[in-house]
Amino acid sequence: MKKPLLLLLGIGVMAWPLVATAGERAKGGSQQQTHLQQTDCPKSVTQVVKPKNVVTVDGETSDQQVVENGPALPAGCKPLVSTRVVTPLNLATGQGSSANQEVEAGSQPAGSLVTRDVVSGTNRAAGAHSTANQGITATRKPISNLPANNR
Amino acid sequence: MKFRLSLLAGIASLALLAGSMTPPAHAGDADAGSTKTTNGGLNQNKAIGKRSTAGQDTTTVGGSATRHSTDTTNGGRNRNVAIGRDADSEQSNTTVGGSADGRSRTATEGGNNSNKASGRRSVANQDTTTVGGEAEGRSTEITRGGNNRNAATGRDSEADQSVTTVGGSASRGSKSITNGGNNSNKASGKGSTATQSVTTVE
Numbered sequence: 001m002k003k004p005l006l007l008l009l010g011i012g013v014m015a016w017p018l019v020a021t022a023g024e025r026a027k028g029g030s031q032q033q034t035h036l037q038q039t040d041c042p043k044s045v046t047q048v049v050k051p052k053n054v055v056t057v058d059g060e061t062s063d064q065q066v067v068e069n070g071p072a073l074p075a076g077c078k079p080l081v082s083t084r085v086v087t088p089l090n091l092a093t094g095q096g097s098s099a100n101q102e103v104e105a106g107s108q109p110a111g112s113l114v115t116r117d118v119v120s121g122t123n124r125a126a127g128a129h130s131t132a133n134q135g136i137t138a139t140r141k142p143i144s145n146l147p148a149n150n151r
Numbered sequence: 152m153k154f155r156l157s158l159l160a161g162i163a164s165l166a167l168l169a170g171s172m173t174p175p176a177h178a179g180d181a182d183a184g185s186t187k188t189t190n191g192g193l194n195q196n197k198a199i200g201k202r203s204t205a206g207q208d209t210t211t212v213g214g215s216a217t218r219h220s221t222d223t224t225n226g227g228r229n230r231n232v233a234i235g236r237d238a239d240s241e242q243s244n245t246t247v248g249g250s251a252d253g254r255s256r257t258a259t260e261g262g263n264n265s266n267k268a269s270g271r272r273s274v275a276n277q278d279t280t281t282v283g284g285e286a287e288g289r290s291t292e293i294t295r296g297g298n299n300r301n302a303a304t305g306r307d308s309e310a311d312q313s314v315t316t317v318g319g320s321a322s323r324g325s326k327s328i329t330n331g332g333n334n335s336n337k338a339s340g341k342g343s344t345a346t347q348s349v350t351t352v353e
Contacts, residue, residue, distance in 0.1 A: 092343075114326045119316075119351045120333040125308070125343035132338070136349040138331070 041077035045070070045109055047084045053101040054091040058127070061098040064090075069107035069142050078111035086119045086138050092130040099125075102135045107142035187216045189248065190262070191227045196242070203233035203268070208243040211262075216251045223258040224248030224283065225297075231266045231277070238303075240268035240275040246296075247282045259283025259318065261296045261332075266312075273303035273338075278313045281331070285320040294318025296331045296351070303345075308338035314349045329353040 053064040070084065084105060092099035101123075108115065117138060125132035191211025198205035211226030226246025233240040246261030261281025268275035281296030296316030303310035316331030331351030338345035 116328045117353055118330040119349060121349050123336045123345050123347040125338040125345035126340050128341040130340045130343045132345045134347045138351045
């Protein structure tokens with residue numbers, strides 16, 4: 001009865017280095033993969049577009065155009081959570097003032113497990129004879145006609 | 152003579168109120184084991200001001216849900232009011248709920264919008280369209296395009312609001328949430344104009 005037990009113990013002691021080596025290898029591979037995810041492919045991506053266009057001077061006109069694409073990610077990168085928040089503000093309070101705002105947000109990462117898209121705009125023409133125009137567009141596709149300062 | 156004029160004005164205001172269109176909400180089929188809610192009612196349309204006009208058009212179509220899925224479509228509780236003298240307020244809301252299959256859930260809420268023309272000779276136009284996507288497998292798809300506010304409170308002011316939210320489809324293990332609502336548009340100054348256009352496509 002003691003002989004089989006001793007035999008099993010001996011086999012276990014002999015096999016221990018092999019098991020330990022396999023475990024270290026697995027651990028090292030996992031660490032390397034995690035490191036790659038943290039640097040190149042993040043787990044979550046958040047894009048916030050929050051422009052403001054406020055005209056308080058009488059008779060003044062302000063035009064604002066904001067075009068923003070999402071973060072550039074490597075091919076095949078699929079973040080677990082992708083969030084985009086677009087909350088623009090357009091306000092014309094001056095007498096006879098005019099505030100024009102155009103916001104375009106595009107290129108949200110595809111293939112995410114959770115995709116959140118929050119679009120909420122505020123447009124006010126509070127001044128006498130004032131004009132406030134606001135246009136908001138949020139799509140998943142990238143916007144090709146980016147202005148020079150946003151390329 | 153004065154009595155006849157007031158009677159005519161009353162008949163005219165009644166005719167304007169009768170002109171508002173509120174089609175009934177359409178409830179889709181729900182199979183056994185599923186939970187489904189379609190609310191398209193409780194819409195209010197009022198023309199209070201003298202010679203004011205208020206028009207409302209609301210459509211809510213609920214999707215279908217099968218197995219363990221949940222499908223919720225709320226397109227109602229919209230308010231449209233023309234308070235100012237000679238004011239005009241027009242509202243149009245369309246909410247189309249998606250379908251859910253398997254263990255998935257789809258919720259489409261395009262309601263709770265408010266449109267008001269309270270200034271004298273003011274005009275307020277509001278148009279809200281929310282189209283919910285489809286969910287299959289164990290996925291979740293939520294589309295919210297409602298809770299928008301549009302008001303022309305200034306004298307001779309005009310406020311136009313157009314909100315379009317199209318929810319995407321989620322399949323397999325994915326989850327997609329689209330919020331295109333909670334927008335505010337207001338023309339409060341005398342003779343002011345506020346125009347807002349919001350488009351969210353998933």
